[in-house]
Amino acid sequence: MGRYILHRLLLTILVVLGAAVVIFTIMHFVPGDPVEILLGNDATLEQYAAKRSELGLDKPFLIQLWNFMYKAFLRLDLGASWTRSTPVLAGMLERLPRTFLLGILSIILTTVVAIPIGVNAAIHQNGLQDRGLIVAAMVFISVPEFWLALLLIILFSLKLGWLPSFGIESWKSYILPVVSGSMASICTLARQTRASVLDVVHADYITTARSKGMVERDVIYGHMLPNALIPIITMIGMSFTACVGGTVVMEQIFSFPGVGLYLSDAISRRDYPVIRGCVVVMAAFTAILMLFVDLAYGYVDPRIKAQYISSSAKKGKVNEKRHRRPGPKHHSGHGNESQ
Amino acid sequence: MKKTKRVLSLALALLLGAAVISGCATKSAAPADTTAAPAAAAGEAPAASQAAPADTQAAAPAAPEVGSGEEPEVVGATVEAVPVIPGAYTGVVRDVVNVGISGDVGDWNPFIFGTPTAELALQGMYQYLAYNFNGQLYPCLMKEYSFSDDGLTIYGELFDYIHDSAGNPLTAADVAWSYQMNVDMGGTGIGDVVQECVATGDYTFEFHLKEKLQVGRLDKICKFYIVTKAAYEASKDEMHTTPVGTGPYKLVEYTSGSTIKYEATGNYWQTDPQYITRCDQSNVNNINYYIISESSQRAIALQNGTIDMCMEVANEDLKTFESSDKYRVYPLISNYNIIVAPNCDASKLTADVNLRLAICYAISSEAILESVFAGNGNVNHEMSPSWAAGYLPQWDGEENYYLYDPAKAAEYLAKSSYNGEELTILCNTTEDQTNTAQLIMSFLSAVGIKSTMLALEDTSYRDYLKVADKWDIALRLAGTNTYYLDFIYGEMSKAKSKMEGTWNFAIDDELQDLINFTVLQENATPENIEKLHEYLIEHCYQYSTVNYMEYKVVPEWVSGVSLSMGKIIVPGGCVYTQQ
Numbered sequence: 001m002g003r004y005i006l007h008r009l010l011l012t013i014l015v016v017l018g019a020a021v022v023i024f025t026i027m028h029f030v031p032g033d034p035v036e037i038l039l040g041n042d043a044t045l046e047q048y049a050a051k052r053s054e055l056g057l058d059k060p061f062l063i064q065l066w067n068f069m070y071k072a073f074l075r076l077d078l079g080a081s082w083t084r085s086t087p088v089l090a091g092m093l094e095r096l097p098r099t100f101l102l103g104i105l106s107i108i109l110t111t112v113v114a115i116p117i118g119v120n121a122a123i124h125q126n127g128l129q130d131r132g133l134i135v136a137a138m139v140f141i142s143v144p145e146f147w148l149a150l151l152l153i154i155l156f157s158l159k160l161g162w163l164p165s166f167g168i169e170s171w172k173s174y175i176l177p178v179v180s181g182s183m184a185s186i187c188t189l190a191r192q193t194r195a196s197v198l199d200v201v202h203a204d205y206i207t208t209a210r211s212k213g214m215v216e217r218d219v220i221y222g223h224m225l226p227n228a229l230i231p232i233i234t235m236i237g238m239s240f241t242a243c244v245g246g247t248v249v250m251e252q253i254f255s256f257p258g259v260g261l262y263l264s265d266a267i268s269r270r271d272y273p274v275i276r277g278c279v280v281v282m283a284a285f286t287a288i289l290m291l292f293v294d295l296a297y298g299y300v301d302p303r304i305k306a307q308y309i310s311s312s313a314k315k316g317k318v319n320e321k322r323h324r325r326p327g328p329k330h331h332s333g334h335g336n337e338s339q
Numbered sequence: 340m341k342k343t344k345r346v347l348s349l350a351l352a353l354l355l356g357a358a359v360i361s362g363c364a365t366k367s368a369a370p371a372d373t374t375a376a377p378a379a380a381a382g383e384a385p386a387a388s389q390a391a392p393a394d395t396q397a398a399a400p401a402a403p404e405v406g407s408g409e410e411p412e413v414v415g416a417t418v419e420a421v422p423v424i425p426g427a428y429t430g431v432v433r434d435v436v437n438v439g440i441s442g443d444v445g446d447w448n449p450f451i452f453g454t455p456t457a458e459l460a461l462q463g464m465y466q467y468l469a470y471n472f473n474g475q476l477y478p479c480l481m482k483e484y485s486f487s488d489d490g491l492t493i494y495g496e497l498f499d500y501i502h503d504s505a506g507n508p509l510t511a512a513d514v515a516w517s518y519q520m521n522v523d524m525g526g527t528g529i530g531d532v533v534q535e536c537v538a539t540g541d542y543t544f545e546f547h548l549k550e551k552l553q554v555g556r557l558d559k560i561c562k563f564y565i566v567t568k569a570a571y572e573a574s575k576d577e578m579h580t581t582p583v584g585t586g587p588y589k590l591v592e593y594t595s596g597s598t599i600k601y602e603a604t605g606n607y608w609q610t611d612p613q614y615i616t617r618c619d620q621s622n623v624n625n626i627n628y629y630i631i632s633e634s635s636q637r638a639i640a641l642q643n644g645t646i647d648m649c650m651e652v653a654n655e656d657l658k659t660f661e662s663s664d665k666y667r668v669y670p671l672i673s674n675y676n677i678i679v680a681p682n683c684d685a686s687k688l689t690a691d692v693n694l695r696l697a698i699c700y701a702i703s704s705e706a707i708l709e710s711v712f713a714g715n716g717n718v719n720h721e722m723s724p725s726w727a728a729g730y731l732p733q734w735d736g737e738e739n740y741y742l743y744d745p746a747k748a749a750e751y752l753a754k755s756s757y758n759g760e761e762l763t764i765l766c767n768t769t770e771d772q773t774n775t776a777q778l779i780m781s782f783l784s785a786v787g788i789k790s791t792m793l794a795l796e797d798t799s800y801r802d803y804l805k806v807a808d809k810w811d812i813a814l815r816l817a818g819t820n821t822y823y824l825d826f827i828y829g830e831m832s833k834a835k836s837k838m839e840g841t842w843n844f845a846i847d848d849e850l851q852d853l854i855n856f857t858v859l860q861e862n863a864t865p866e867n868i869e870k871l872h873e874y875l876i877e878h879c880y881q882y883s884t885v886n887y888m889e890y891k892v893v894p895e896w897v898s899g900v901s902l903s904m905g906k907i908i909v910p911g912g913c914v915y916t917q918q
Contacts, residue, residue, distance in 0.1 A: 031803065038451075047530075166631050255629075255632050261596050268796070
């Protein structure tokens with residue numbers, strides 16, 4: 001298991017490096033002169049040139065890329081925002097908790113609401129709850145998030161005056177972004193839960209459990225749900241990745257000063273350090289989260305855990321055999337250890 | 340238990356349904372018409388020049404005797420424009436005002452080129468040497484100024500009792516140092532005009548100019564932020580997040596991307612009312628700026644009372660506020676004009692003046708004004724609107740500024756080398772520009788010119804503008820300075836475009852000579868301006884179509900609206916009737 005985690009962590013590093021190279025390349029070739037944005041139209045050509053040199057934009061692409069990769073990954077320095085003159089990491093760390101809280105609250109709401117609704121719909125297949133879920137899911141999955149958000153603002157903020165329509169002044173500010181950002185995922189997860197539970201609802205072990213006289217709730221939550229959890233966990237895991245990068249629209253609509261707004265503002269102002277920094281942090285976060293999701297599979301389903309262990313063991317044996325084989329000089333760290 | 344679950348499910352569904360239905364109802368009831376803004380002529384607002392201290396202009400060189408230069412605001416029925424120097428404030432001092440703005444400041448450093456939002460938020464905290472209203476300078480830090488006989492030196496004198504909010508005294512050495520910081524960090528363009536700034540005494544300083552001053556350049560010299568070197572050096576991060584200025588307000592809280600909170604310093608250095616312009620009043624103790632990027636959200640925040648006033652209100656939201664007793668809509672003519680600029684690069688079809696004239700005569704500015712801006716604004720008769728200082732009144736009555744004439748357009752088209760090619764109209768993705776581009780496409784089509792639209796987000800758009808082979812006609816928002824000649828210089832001078840010709844690739848030495856000659860203060864006579872005007876019309880390098888209106892919304896307890904040089908509401912200078 002440890003070997004599997006190590007392997008995944010190494011892959012994570014590759015993913016983050018790849019993301020960094022890709023975003024750097026895209027931003028390098030995208031139209032828009034950051035120096036003109038920074039200095040405006042009144043600066044002289046000499047001032048433009050000096051600024052370009054100061055930012056390192058006058059150097060060849062590969063040199064710029066190397067400088068960025070070196071600073072970001074060997075010195076853990078994401079640089080300073082060109083438009084704000086503050087360190088990118090500090091900017092991220094200031095906003096990340098807000099965005100993360102928004103995302104976590106959305107996931108909690110989604111999970112707490114969607115799973116019971118999905119289970120309820122499945123065990124009442126073709127009943128009122130089931131049909132209600134199907135209709136509601138169809139509506140809310142189709143409705144664009146920004147539109148729903150505006151409707152909720154009009155109702156709860158403008159008409160009723162219960163909730164603020166923007167900002168982060170109080171805990172109430174989180175309610176509308178969380179609810180409007182969760183509606184589609186509640187419906188999607190509820191449908192997924194329904195489908196997963198339907199897969200196991202007629203299984204023999206469920207019939208056996210019922211025939212043994214178990215209380216229905218214990219049958220559902222003790223036998224049905226654990227066996228239906230794998231796809232649900234995948235979906236929740238995917239939602240976690242949206243915690244950091246997927247709330248741009250919500251942040252824009254609710255003027256919520258999180259990472260998404262930081263990033264979108266940086267894109268429009270061609271603030272390369274912020275864009276690169278955000279993408280690198282998001283990529284790392286997403287890769288690590290997906291690792292946790294994969295590990296969670298193992299805890300939920302012992303068969304998957306056994307697969308992790310056996311595949312790691314097999315690879316270990318293969319490596320051992322390779323290194324025992326006489327042949328050309330090949331001394332890796334593992335080889336030395338096994339010898 | 341089952342029943343409870345069913346009831347809960349139903350309740351949830353009903354709640355969601357209600358949200359959707361109520362939202363739909365509100366949306367459909369929302370006004371679609373935006374034509375109800377009161378129309379009034381430009382230049383009706385009272386000019387406040389008489390209130391300015393006489394010594395401020397005493398030694399100024401003679402200004403051109405042309406153009407109105409009057410404030411272009413159009414004052415609403417129940418809300419007045421605050422004069423530049425309103426005298427001692429007699430209204431109510433309000434405790435808090437919440438203002439909605441569309442973007443963040445980003446960087447608080449006074450020497451870095453900022454966004455328009457930055458100008459808005461920085462006002463009240465940082466100060467200039469002087470303010471320019473109606474083409475006239477009003478003192479701020481600088482008590483008075485004069486010119487040397489050869490016109491190449493400006494002698495300035497500061498008030499001798501200036502201090503910043505941290506208590507550091509401001510002297511002439513700080514002015515010279517701030518000037519140099521502005522030049523070093525780039526952005527204000529002051530280095531184009533001034534060779535150096537030297538402190539000659541504790542409170543006296545000199546600007547040594549590179550050449551004789553052009554029209555409109557004096558206020559640019561005065562328009563850079565000045566802070567004390569002591570405060571700057573004491574700041575832990577060169578004032579990027581910890582600004583200290585000499586203005587009547589200080590920053591007390593800043594949440595990046597969310598809120599900016601100002602508080603009156605309570606010890607503003609200037610106490611003589613005759614020197615306090617509306618930009619430097621502090622008629623409210625606390626100003627909270629809320630950054631709300633979405634236009635519809637700003638309108639909702641105004642309606643539910645979260646914010647009290649708003650700088651930018653979309654046309655579609657106006658009726659809500661106009662029909663309510665709780666708000667006052669303050670319409671004013673914008674600084675911006677919609678410019679149609681044919682690409683004059685030699686490789687382009689539009690290098691042919693006949694095709695350029697055909698394009699201009701084919702487009703109806705009246706139709707653009709009516710269709711895109713709901714009739715709210717004015718049709719231009721020259722590159723700049725009529726309220727700019729230096730604009731000759733007779734131009735309004737002239738009929739030679741490309742008045743819509745399809746027959747004339749067809750005539751010029753026949754004379755041109757156009758042979759059915761498709762022209763690319765480059766524009767920004769803003770609604771105003773895309774709508775204008777669509778309208779222009781239909782006008783061109785009517786006279787037999789094929790065209791297509793290329794709409795790009797702002798940064799890419801600006802990048803494309805610099806590449807001659809990417810477009811044939813560009814739409815551009817051009818901001819008018821107070822002065823007609825300065826506007827022409829900004830739009831047409833190759834010194835300004837930093838290219839071989841104008842920004843739309845017109846290489847014309849005669850034009851450049853004419854501009855460079857006319858923009859000098861001593862040459863800016865009506866005769867010379869008229870010559871330039873005729874030359875521009877004849878060669879048709881650019882066509883200025885409309886100068887539209889903008890709208891500010893204030894609460895009913897604001898009886899006087901105070902605007903900055905950039906036409907941004909100055910909350911500290913407004914007149915309040917409620918605490």
